[in-house]
Amino acid sequence: MKKYILAAFSSLLLLSCKTQPSVEKKPVDVKAPVSSSAFISTVTKKSGFNQVKINSKVDVQTGNFIPTIDATIYIENGNKVWMNMTAVLFNVARGIATPSGIKGYEKWNKTYIESDFTYLNNLLNVNFLNYNSFQNLLTGKTFVPVNEQDFVLNKNMQGYALNSSKNQKVTVNGKTTEYKINLDYASNFDLNKVLLQEINSSNSLEVQYSNWNVFGTERFPQNVKIIIKGEKNGQVLIENTKFDFSTIQTPYSVPSGYTKVNIR
Template sequence: MQKYILIIVSALLVTSCKVQKNQATTPISTTKPISNNASFFSAIDKRSSFDAVKINSKIDAKTGSFIPTLDAVIYIENGQKVWMNLTAVILQAARGMATPEGIKGYYKLDKTYIDSDFGYLNKLLNVNFIDYSALQNLLLGKTFIPVSENDYTLTQNISGFNLTSKQNQKITENGKTTEYKISLDYDADFNLSHVLLSNPANNDQLEITYSNREILNNESFPKSVKIIIKTKKTDEILLENTKFDFSRMETTYSVPANYKKTEIK
């Protein structure tokens, strides 16, 4: 069950839909900070304006156990919910949903389900700061970590921009403080392309790469999303988004009465 829930929540974290041409820019310096950076921070803080999007995806996962390629339908209502249905071959395998209140999901083959706040998702991803807003931004290839001019150094390079924490960032959630070393890469159009969070206390990492962007409805979305979770072992999940539809759809979700609730150990 846990390996499929990991796929569900990871896919909930990183689904997007938009592609854009990379524009060549003249690099300034990879070491000298950019002082006039107001336009950069304004651009990366811009919110999504779409109402809803339905995404058809292919998901491949490497978790140490065999998992077939999964077909997924991922539906996002801006600011309200993320709904996902997974199919293996022709059989429904799992379904999940996230709202500002928390996350839900069930795995059909062993008749188990989850119903939790975002602590469950944070534990799976080995972080402590994911809420619904951060989740949706992650889904859309947007900055999902609070950043400020005072705490980060901005530099420009041939690929675009890099934002690096000046010192370890302390994030407190439920009375627990965790430190992260953070590096964020953006392309020349201010689109997030790579995220690396490292925990200096144990060397755990969360790495996300967004690529092959497209422009849809005047907004940029990555068609390819790769998530790597490094702890004592390494899990990799790759999403390839193949089709996008910006109309609303019905998103049914109900857990059968004979399913058993499961917890992450």
């Protein structure tokens, strides 16, 4: 059962977008100097869309066989992420994430979960994800906490590197975890890669974004790769095949006869 729950909710971790007709965008002057404060303000700007519906193909690699998942992902900005998943033409799972936590069920073993974001944090070997950072991760936005005092900005041939100048401490439920954080951006400020290494542990999380394209009035990555190493290991690869701005119904209810799985 665990591998199917992992497949379902690992799928919720990512979002990518297919190429759309070009939308005129003011060019970025890459030769002009950029201050750390202005840069951080730009790359942490909130998303402006209202809702987005995505059709995606999700490949989850955990060491166990998991078929390719076809997913419909629907995001209401700041409110919820809803997902319906099928494999081999059969509906296999459904999940929803809101600021209060996550819920999901899978049909293989007729089980369901209800949890705060501890569950997703455990899947990713981190401890700082809440709804806002989760949505930022999905949409290719900067999803780790950054501030000018604790990070150093450098210009390079590829664009920009924003690296923590000291270990970043995150305390949750009385437990403090320290991270070394590296973020790489293109010259137009698209996020290319995020690498978090937990201090005093082998745990690390790397998220790679590529093939950025215009989607509506914003830019999103077409492909996302997430790499988990340490206490848990795995990779999730996402490719989106269709998307639009339409509003859809997002029903969620656990079928009768399903067993709740306790989250540890």
